[in-house]
Amino acid sequence: MLQVISLLVENxxxxxxxxxxxLSARAYNIESLxxxxxxDPELSRMTIVVDVDAGLRQQxxxxxxxxxxxxxxxxxxxxxxxxxxxxxxxxxxxxxxxxAVLQEAEIFGARVVDSSVEGYxxxxxxxxxxxxxxxxxxxxxxxxxxxxxxxxxxxxxxxxLKLQPPVFTRVAMEEPVQ
Amino acid sequence: MASLMNGAKMLLECLAREGVDCFFxxxxxxxxxxxxxxxxxxxxxxxxxxxxxxxxxxxxYARATGKVGVCCATSGPGATNLxxxxxxxxxxxxxxxxxxxxxxxxxxGSDAFQEADTFxxxxxxxxHNYLVKKLEDLPQVVHEAFYxxxxxxxxPVLVDxxxxxxxxxxxxxxxxxxxxxxxxxxxEGHTGQVRRAAQLMWEAERxxxxxxxxxxxxxxxxxxxxxxxxxxAPAVTTLMGLGGLPANHPNFVSMPGMHGSYAANMGMTHxxxxxxLGVRFDDRVTGRLTAFAPHAKVIHVDIDxxxxxxxxxxxxxxxxxxxxxxxxxNKVLAETSPERKDRLTAARQAWWTRIREWxxxxxxxxxxxxxxxxxxHLMMEIDRxxxxxxxxxxxxxxxxxxxxxxxxxxxxxxWINSGGLGSMGFGLPSAIGAQFAxxxxxxxxxxxxxxxxxSIPELATIAAYGLPxxxxxxxxxxxxxxxxxxxxxYNNRLSSVTLDCFPDAEKLAAAxxxxxxxxxxxxxLASALEEAVREPGxxxxxxxxxxxxxxxxxVPAGGAINEMVLxxxxxxxxxx
Numbered sequence: 001m002l003q004v005i006s007l008l009v010e011n012x013x014x015x016x017x018x019x020x021x022x023l024s025a026r027a028y029n030i031e032s033l034x035x036x037x038x039x040d041p042e043l044s045r046m047t048i049v050v051d052v053d054a055g056l057r058q059q060x061x062x063x064x065x066x067x068x069x070x071x072x073x074x075x076x077x078x079x080x081x082x083x084x085x086x087x088x089x090x091x092x093x094x095x096x097x098x099x100a101v102l103q104e105a106e107i108f109g110a111r112v113v114d115s116s117v118e119g120y121x122x123x124x125x126x127x128x129x130x131x132x133x134x135x136x137x138x139x140x141x142x143x144x145x146x147x148x149x150x151x152x153x154x155x156x157x158x159x160x161l162k163l164q165p166p167v168f169t170r171v172a173m174e175e176p177v178q
Numbered sequence: 179m180a181s182l183m184n185g186a187k188m189l190l191e192c193l194a195r196e197g198v199d200c201f202f203x204x205x206x207x208x209x210x211x212x213x214x215x216x217x218x219x220x221x222x223x224x225x226x227x228x229x230x231x232x233x234x235x236x237x238x239y240a241r242a243t244g245k246v247g248v249c250c251a252t253s254g255p256g257a258t259n260l261x262x263x264x265x266x267x268x269x270x271x272x273x274x275x276x277x278x279x280x281x282x283x284x285x286x287g288s289d290a291f292q293e294a295d296t297f298x299x300x301x302x303x304x305x306h307n308y309l310v311k312k313l314e315d316l317p318q319v320v321h322e323a324f325y326x327x328x329x330x331x332x333x334p335v336l337v338d339x340x341x342x343x344x345x346x347x348x349x350x351x352x353x354x355x356x357x358x359x360x361x362x363x364x365x366e367g368h369t370g371q372v373r374r375a376a377q378l379m380w381e382a383e384r385x386x387x388x389x390x391x392x393x394x395x396x397x398x399x400x401x402x403x404x405x406x407x408x409x410x411a412p413a414v415t416t417l418m419g420l421g422g423l424p425a426n427h428p429n430f431v432s433m434p435g436m437h438g439s440y441a442a443n444m445g446m447t448h449x450x451x452x453x454x455l456g457v458r459f460d461d462r463v464t465g466r467l468t469a470f471a472p473h474a475k476v477i478h479v480d481i482d483x484x485x486x487x488x489x490x491x492x493x494x495x496x497x498x499x500x501x502x503x504x505x506x507x508n509k510v511l512a513e514t515s516p517e518r519k520d521r522l523t524a525a526r527q528a529w530w531t532r533i534r535e536w537x538x539x540x541x542x543x544x545x546x547x548x549x550x551x552x553x554x555h556l557m558m559e560i561d562r563x564x565x566x567x568x569x570x571x572x573x574x575x576x577x578x579x580x581x582x583x584x585x586x587x588x589x590x591x592x593w594i595n596s597g598g599l600g601s602m603g604f605g606l607p608s609a610i611g612a613q614f615a616x617x618x619x620x621x622x623x624x625x626x627x628x629x630x631x632x633s634i635p636e637l638a639t640i641a642a643y644g645l646p647x648x649x650x651x652x653x654x655x656x657x658x659x660x661x662x663x664x665x666x667x668y669n670n671r672l673s674s675v676t677l678d679c680f681p682d683a684e685k686l687a688a689a690x691x692x693x694x695x696x697x698x699x700x701x702x703l704a705s706a707l708e709e710a711v712r713e714p715g716x717x718x719x720x721x722x723x724x725x726x727x728x729x730x731x732x733v734p735a736g737g738a739i740n741e742m743v744l745x746x747x748x749x750x751x752x753x754x
Contacts, residue, residue, distance in 0.1 A: 163360070166357035169355060
């Protein structure tokens with residue numbers, strides 16, 4: 001079953017590897033993964049969609065929360081959240097169906113980002129299922145190429161971010177014992 | 179304060195401030211600047227003969243003291259040789275800081291000589307790891323490494339340091355604070371849950387305390403003892419928890435699990451409240467999960483939230499430091515008392531009667547013979563000489579299980595073994611670390627003839643430092659535990675388990691300049707061990723034991739822990 005995980009991560013070398021490694025070590029297959037900086041440039045927000053047995057979802061979240069670089073890992077699979085994905089589609093069109101393609105694109109709220117004699121490049125966003133349909137429809141017009149962004153998600157529940165305060169090191173302050 | 183120093187000196191400054199008095203390592207090309215700084219530094223560097231053993235020795239040091247153990251290796255092969263030890267420390271939650279050299283920053287990624295992606299390789303072998311990119315980061319990283327290794331659920335942390343960082347010049351700026359906003363250390367435990375746990379404990383008619391390595395790690399032996407006495411509950415301690423409750427304590431039953439005692443396993447199966455303290459419901463303890471403590475409500479205390487509910491969903495989960503949680507729990511228990519005390523007292527007496535009956539029914543019986551040395555006999559002799567007070571560093575296999583059954587430990591940090599990972603070759607090098615940590619203690623390095631031969635290079639270390647370790651090889655001529663399984667589950671087709679060649683122990687020890695001896699007669703056993711213990715220096719005692727002895731009781735893989743095979747002749751179910 002697909003699990004949607006939202007992570008707030010310190011933007012440090014190896015942080016991504018720690019998270020993906022945790023999943024691959026348990027032989028979970030990652031469906032999609034997006035990562036980008038947050039308002040605070042030292043932090044990144046990741047959304048991972050991963051195929052996990054429903055009974056193990058909580059365990060995955062706990063293991064992720066144990067990672068030193070992870071500030072927060074949240075399971076959005078069943079909680080109120082908006083999930084969106086973007087797709088870029090290049091569709092080859094004949095002269096006859098150019099208008100039809102544009103009309104279909106409009107139905108899906110897609111925008112034309114490039115237009116040429118061969119066809120269009122279209123950009124669409126929506127929930128992943130809607131994009132599946134959009135891609136299907138476009139395919140009916142001919143040869144297409146697609147690139148999907150993977151899901152980004154935002155929780156609709158306000159979630160308190162609990163950060164740990166600094167720890168003062170007495171040992172580090174003391175003079176070394178000779 | 180602010181004298182200019184290079185990275186190597188700065189690293190030693192950090193180690194000194196962390197209270198490191200000795201560490202274990204092996205030099206190489208990129209750590210040359212570091213070893214140059216070690217040359218005239220007061221911290222003692224112990225030169226081992228293989229990097230894996232540096233890590234095992236650091237583990238032995240950490241396990242014997244509770245302090246962070248430190249090991250050091252060069253880049254490439256040095257670092258990759260640490261991997262087994264790191265995973266071992268990870269599995270058993272042992273605080274280790276591993277320092278590795280790396281090729282110069284400019285060369286990283288160029289397939290330079292002795293370059294390996296240590297940071298990537300050790301990601302899954304460590305609690306956390308670092309690659310230090312510039313000298314200014316070094317002190318912060320090293321102090322963070324010690325903090326992470328020792329706090330919360332302890333574990334190994336690796337710091338990879340490029341050669342140019344060792345060489346760069348800078349000022350040591352004291353690290354006053356560590357800020358890891360995402361690193362959560364749970365300590366106190368939820369007050370409401372502690373109260374619920376206390377109530378459930380008072381309601382229990384057949385409580386069973388199931389205590390593990392967490393008790394040792396948290397230094398919670400006194401609190402555990404208090405709890406057991408308040409409740410008058412029987413207690414089992416796992417392989418990792420042996421000594422957590424003194425073996426001579428009247429409430430101590432023994433070790434549960436695959437090779438646990440009949441009484442311990444029956445007690446776990448029939449209890450109505452299972453009090454799980456610093457344990458992780460390891461498969462070697464639980465056997466078939468659906469049949470594990472099937473009637474019990476479970477109270478689970480652990481510092482790692484990911485352990486709660488991982489294997490068994492508890493009725494009362496408490497995330498916290500088991501020492502602090504038990505401290506509060508004992509207080510609550512002392513302030514309250516069971517509602518119907520008479521009825522409970524009667525129930526408790528009946529429960530103890532059953533446990534004593536189980537103990538009598540199938541005791542962990544001493545097996546001896548007049549013609550050959552039985553392994554159990556060897557362990558009972560070690561037990562006699564130890565008196566519950568010696569450090570025993572065990573390797574992995576049959577001898578480990580027999581030692582766990584028959585050697586008693588009256589304090590924590592005496593029984594040192596590779597529990598979770600089961601790394602052969604652990605016993606002897608960990609004894610080196612333990613002996614450096616506790617020069618006052620009698621230290622046994624106990625190994626089979628298989629594991630000992632993995633550790634032979636370290637005889638040189640023992641000799642070079644004159645460590646008075648008593649190396650006892652339980653020599654049955656086989657990889658005994660594998661042989662046992664082949665005998666029981668693979669139609670006795672003994673495939674690649676025969677260890678035909680074993681060196682002459684006396685000559686081997688003599689080659690390193692210390693005493694050794696081989697014995698195979700039961701009447702020699704006591705005196706030979708006594709002689710070994712009397713010897714002021716190292717001693718290698720090769721004890722030839724009966725080759726086909728198997729460890730019992732045994733829970734076959736996939737079996738329930740109350741379905742033990744208690745003795746050899748009984749037929750054994752073939753696992754699916």
